[in-house]
Amino acid sequence: MxxxxxxxxxxxxxxxxxxxxxxxxxxxxxxxxxxxxxxxxxxxxxxxxxxxxxxxxxxxxxxxxxxxxxxxxxxxxxxxxxxxxxxxxxxxxxxxxxxxxxxxxxxxxxxxxxxxxxxxxxxxxxxxxxxxxxxxxxxxxxxxxxxxxxxxxxxxxxxxxxxxxxxxxxxxxxxxxxxxxxxxxxxxxxxxxxxxxxxxxxxxxxSDPAAVPFIGVQDAGAVLTGRVVGHADDGLTKVETDAGALWVPGPVGRAGGTVRVRVPAQDVILSRTAPKGMSALNILAVQISAVDQGQGDGVVVGLQAGEARLLARVTQRSAKAMGLAVDERIYAIVKTTAIASARVS
The missing domain is CATH 3.40.50.300 (P-loop containing nucleotide triphosphate hydrolases)
Structure with missing residues (x-):
């Protein structure tokens, strides 16, 4: 040490x-x-x-x-x-x-x-x-x-x-x-x-909303560690994390190996109900752990899924319309294409 x-x-x-x-x-x-x-x-x-x-x-x-x-x-x-x-x-x-x-x-x-x-x-x-x-x-x-x-x-x-x-x-x-x-x-x-x-x-x-002002809005986002389940024929890789299964682009890692997936807060969409008929492949059931109004026009929402933590950044209008509050259960939607190859290791 x-x-x-x-x-x-x-x-x-x-x-x-x-x-x-x-x-x-x-x-x-x-x-x-x-x-x-x-x-x-x-x-x-x-x-x-x-x-x-x-x-x-x-x-x-x-x-x-x-x-x-x-x-x-x-x-x-x-x-x-x-x-x-x-x-x-x-x-x-x-x-x-x-x-x-x-x-x-x-x-x-x-x-x-x-x-x-x-x-x-x-x-x-x-x-x-x-x-x-x-x-x-x-x-x-x-x-x-x-x-x-x-x-x-x-x-x-x-x-x-x-x-x-x-x-x-x-x-x-x-x-x-x-x-x-x-x-x-x-x-x-x-x-x-x-x-x-x-x-x-x-x-x-x-994954701490209170850290966002020091890290920067563009850089804010959680890191999930997961196990590579396998590689699909269409070029996607399935990674099992504590938050649930994620599909990421490209043939990442090797089957059974461990990878990190960075999920930018600005690329997470929130929904009160389980989405249907969407193109997004990654839909995670989460619980709100924090709602930080901050100083700007955005709201940073802390999310918990098992032992994993995520961040989402939404507008104040969206947060108010959804009535987001701590301990509520909602859904986090992450587009597969939002998890660029540089964010997976």
């Missing part, structure tokens, strides 16, 4: 963040200028702070100079040495678990190439491998996909998932892209002007 307690006063705001990071990926999310990069630079020892306490399983990392903290750092750009081959770049960090890391990140065919011949996604995989081969106890990733286009992001994502699933070190993943966070992270810390405004498990935070 990594424990962080950072305080740093800037001209525009004060960064004040205390939180724990278990094994796996913890996302630090927030708008530009909220203090995300400053936070992980402080953890790495690159930023002098008013208060800086970083411990890993009781070992005070903040008492050590940066080069002795055993922290791996991956930047937005790969920062590879142009005169070295991929293998030489990897070995610059060290040779810890060399064969395993090369295999994990799919770098076998790249070892003799130079950075100039790599795609952006390939270069980021090499940068990630270099950080891992230093044998870090903690890994910091500062928006590692932000400089990549959509195809290159899609190329790197499975390797980040494999890293999450096959290593046991605490990782902090800085991002302002909620699709990345929902797909990769188990925990989330949301920053606003240097302050932690909400934190917890990704499932809990993203």
């Amino acid at each position: 990594l424990q962080v307690d950072i305080r740093k006063t800037f001209d525009a705001f004060t960064l004040d963040a205390a939180f724990d990071v278990p094994a796996g990926i913890t996302a630090v999310f927030g708008p530009s200028g909220s203090g995300k990069t400053s936070l992980i630079r402080a953890i790495a020892g690159f930023l002098r702070c008013d208060q800086n306490t970083v411990t890993l399983d009781g070992r005070a990392l903040s008492a050590l100079p940066p080069h002795r903290r055993r922290i791996g750092y991956v930047y937005q750009d790969a920062r590879l040495f142009p005169h070295m081959t991929v293998l030489q770049n990897l070995r610059y960090g060290g040779r810890v678990d060399e064969e395993k890391i090369i295999a994990l990140l799919g770098l076998e065919a790249l070892l003799d190439r130079t950075p100039a011949t790599l795609s952006g996604g390939e270069a980021q995989r090499v940068a990630l491998g270099r950080a891992l081969m230093s044998g870090p106890d903690v890994l910091l990733l500062d928006e590692p996909l932000s400089a990549l286009d959509a195809p290159r992001k899609a190329e790197v994502m499975p390797y980040l998932e494999a890293l999450r699933d096959q290593t046991s070190i605490p990782m902090i993943y800085v991002s302002h892209d909620m699709a990345e966070v929902a797909r990769l992270a188990g925990q989330i810390v949301v920053l606003d002007r240097g302050q932690i405004v909400v934190s917890g498990s990704v499932d809990a935070v993203l």
Whole structure:
């Protein structure tokens, strides 16, 4: 367990963040200028702070100079040495678990190439491998996909998932892209002007109506974890979740495997009665757990289905006309096409 307690006063705001990071990926999310990069630079020892306490399983990392903290750092750009081959770049960090890391990140065919011949996604995989081969106890990733286009992001994502699933070190993943966070992270810390405004498990935070003002209306939406039941001949995949069965587009995952499905709040339609004769395939029986009027023209409705939680965003006119209230049982309708492939992992 990594424990962080950072305080740093800037001209525009004060960064004040205390939180724990278990094994796996913890996302630090927030708008530009909220203090995300400053936070992980402080953890790495690159930023002098008013208060800086970083411990890993009781070992005070903040008492050590940066080069002795055993922290791996991956930047937005790969920062590879142009005169070295991929293998030489990897070995610059060290040779810890060399064969395993090369295999994990799919770098076998790249070892003799130079950075100039790599795609952006390939270069980021090499940068990630270099950080891992230093044998870090903690890994910091500062928006590692932000400089990549959509195809290159899609190329790197499975390797980040494999890293999450096959290593046991605490990782902090800085991002302002909620699709990345929902797909990769188990925990989330949301920053606003240097302050932690909400934190917890990704499932809990993203399905909490009170978190919507800090996450953003466009990014609000729950994450459901489910088991792949099978793939239909028409190209759809059936995923069994605690909320019920969902049909998602494309041949996602493997039968029996586990996937995450992100359901944006703005793509959930509510009905008081069980819909009939609709094109939508995903109709879930739910109970209202919260109704948040917010400050704008929309209403965010928290929904519960078994152990699963969902969000819906409707207009105030619709909420008033339906008379939505806590504990009432209604139906949530999710179009299959609203669950884009980028929202399923």
